[in-house]
Amino acid sequence: MNHPLLREVRHNPLLWLLAFVPAVFAAESFAADAHTLLFVLSVLAIVPLAALLSHATESVAAKTGDAAGGLLNATLGNLTELVIALAALRAGEYMLVKASIAGAIVTNTLFMLGASFLLGGLKHHVQEFNKASARLQSGLLFLATVALLIPSAVGGADSTEARASFVHTLSVGLAVLLIAAYGLGLLFSLKTHRELFGSAEHGEAEGEPPWPLGLALATLAGVTVLVALVSEVFVESVQKAAEAFGMTPAFVGFIVVALVGGAAEMASAFSGARKNRLDLSVGIALGSAAQIALFVAPVLVLLSYVLGPTPMDLQFWPGAVVMILISTMTATFMTNGGRSAWFVGALLLMMYLVFAMTLYLMPPQVA
Amino acid sequence: MNHPLLREVRHNPLLWLLAFVPAVFAAESFAADAHTLLFVLSVLAIVPLAALLSHATESVAAKTGDAAGGLLNATLGNLTELVIALAALRAGEYMLVKASIAGAIVTNTLFMLGASFLLGGLKHHVQEFNKASARLQSGLLFLATVALLIPSAVGGADSTEARASFVHTLSVGLAVLLIAAYGLGLLFSLKTHRELFGSAEHGEAEGEPPWPLGLALATLAGVTVLVALVSEVFVESVQKAAEAFGMTPAFVGFIVVALVGGAAEMASAFSGARKNRLDLSVGIALGSAAQIALFVAPVLVLLSYVLGPTPMDLQFWPGAVVMILISTMTATFMTNGGRSAWFVGALLLMMYLVFAMTLYLMPPQVA
């Protein structure tokens, strides 16, 4: 048979993990208390679903033309992260939502970028990438994280009534501003100054021919529903499973959720780096981090008024603020020159290890 | 009639606002308790006076030759801000003085620079400016803000006797150091390495012929006295009027005072950006911010020993420290490449909006 979906599954070993999707639902029916099993199965199921979602989004984008396609890629590129966070939001797990936002920014800027530089650098002596494009993206990212961190910086530690209400109003205002900034950024990169964002555009689809529009749209809809269902299992089981593995909640939110949610994008970024197409890798890593900060996080704040038990604000714990700021500044600094070698990647990964180790060892009451 | 002062008034609609200068004094005699009215009138009166002061300073500078002229421009360029802050200093309103210092740095680096980039970028696709000059100025600015922030960083939150005395001694020492650094900066940019500061020099006078020296000096003296008198009315009325408008004191000091005091320079910077002379705009914005940090702030600390009820130190509230540092780092980063487009301006303005919104919403007891 030659159906494109089946051909994709045959050629992409990652998709063989799709077998775990029914396994999750089966396990949930028969062993609803086996949290560790449910956690492992749901992780294994989300990874291939995220890959399918990513390919479906790109196929739709390729068919609908440049501007609309870019818009689609930009809004649905982090759909997996958004759906997982929505499941946590509905369950009222705001600590987990915030940790996954912070973790996605840190993981994209340190782990995804660092592993791309390292994998690319092990094959190519020195790699070059589009400096102007990286600068614009890291500028956008820097400004986004600043906005995201203002409530934590001025909110203060004590929690009086007046201050809590101030932080909530401020968070809503910032959410609206961030989405507006994101819209302007799309206008800039897809419309008025698209020539500056040269080679990073549409590179993702290379090698894999896009699907027909109908199939892509159906996949997009169907897989989103599946991700949503599996995410609920994931969110319910993750905290209990983490305890069983001896992981702190902060580690789970920051590291585990971020790695699971970003697995599909990482596969694209790493493969780009190996092919000496570092523009692609840098674009995915910085673009995805910016999208989390500018689009996913404010959408979650606004949706918390509709879906959550209580409104969610943008106040993070101080350690998360420090990690986000350092990651963003490091990524900005490291992509500033437009060149990389394996050691730059190793340093970024080392820094990620520093953060991961800190979160792993941290006593639960600190976060 | 062809008197240069009158010709100026006829050609520059901003100066028609001079009619509000007598209005302020009239209102003060007849309605000393109408704080909102006095506030609005004094704002409307300060703006044209600042424009006159700016043009008079440049005329004197143009007549006295390069080095002396540059020195004059550098010391009197923020005369309006200095006179307003002195009025607040004499009234013992140290919170307002410090907020206006912090606000002037933030407003110059985010609003003035951002609006210049945006206005210039709406007319020109990509604009270039002198990278070396921008780097030197932002380096100076960065180091100045660090010095300014050290007392807040090491001063700590608790206020024992020993610590208060430490912070005061430290503030005086830093004030002397900053003025020395400012002097060295002038020596560098006007004398030993003036060729690096190329096109930003003397651009301001373009288009408007300088006044004769006598007229310029007389205007300088007379208008300074007027600004001082109007500033007293402004400082007395601003807090009460702010309450009437529902603004927090932090918002008034940071945003309102800074916008009023810098109106004249903003007009020059924006007009330079529209004419694709971005060197001029960047030079005014960064230079003015550096001057506030290196010259105006330390002069105010030293003068507080003579003019104020008690000595003033350089300890800011933590939110102001964060905002100053972020603004300076952002301006440094954004001017580093020597290129700009409308979106860079939009991002800087967005960040200014983030800060303004935070200050507007902040409960008064936080600051």
Added chain:
Amino acid sequence: MNHPLLREVRHNPLLWLLAFVPAVFAAESFAADAHTLLFVLSVLAIVPLAALLSHATESVAAKTGDAAGGLLNATLGNLTELVIALAALRAGEYMLVKASIAGAIVTNTLFMLGASFLLGGLKHHVQEFNKASARLQSGLLFLATVALLIPSAVGGADSTEARASFVHTLSVGLAVLLIAAYGLGLLFSLKTHRELFGSAEHGEAEGEPPWPLGLALATLAGVTVLVALVSEVFVESVQKAAEAFGMTPAFVGFIVVALVGGAAEMASAFSGARKNRLDLSVGIALGSAAQIALFVAPVLVLLSYVLGPTPMDLQFWPGAVVMILISTMTATFMTNGGRSAWFVGALLLMMYLVFAMTLYLMPPQVA
């Protein structure tokens, strides 16, 4: 006589200070309580010993070939600082050890770099240096200081049992990571990408012919023992002498110990700058700071489990954290462009003065 050691002593007036080495031991026997005298004598004795140690290390490095020599230079380059810190470690003076680590980073990045730029700039109008090499070194330094500061950032202010144990485990983990990063950095700069580190390599030996291997090894061993003995006197006397001079403990650790320990490297860096070989100066200043953060500090943490009365962690007081971060960011920013003039040096020195003044004035209980 023409023995190389004697010829060196005759040509290098710094080495005449060697006469103070026996003077220290004599004074310690006859006047063990004259702390101020012992302090002054030990400072005067350490400076020439550090110079000898530095020349001996370079001579061994020159004889053993590129890779092994680079490795030797890299591990023994800060031997003086390490030996002094070990003496403090054995005495259980952890405040002094941490202050000397922080102070060495700040002194190398602000004072050594600043004075090199100033001294070079007074002789040469504008100086250029290898931008790529400076970027890599400042990147390494930046990442090292981040790792060093993480325990302070997440450790928090309160000191419960659980938190103290967390900070200790984290410090050991970070120490291992930092040493691994340092090893990778050596692999990168000495092996896989040595061509990027061009002119900064092997410049140090210029002008002074290397000693024969036997003499160099004997000097290395003998002088290390002497430094260790003098350091014990120094560490014992420094706190009491500081009180006599009216200096705070923070000032002594940060400024005095760092200047004494780095005197020999400073002599090389300044002489390079005067000869317009700024690559050399920047390499020594940034490389030495990175080595302290990546190698000396973690080695001290690990050795504290063997040599110290209790284990030492990596938690610094907040003011030190701020100073290290600012110094590193400033050095990164200032070396980013690959050009310098006297004013850049003046600014870095000004910032060092700001820090020194703050530490000098700070009441003892703050640190």
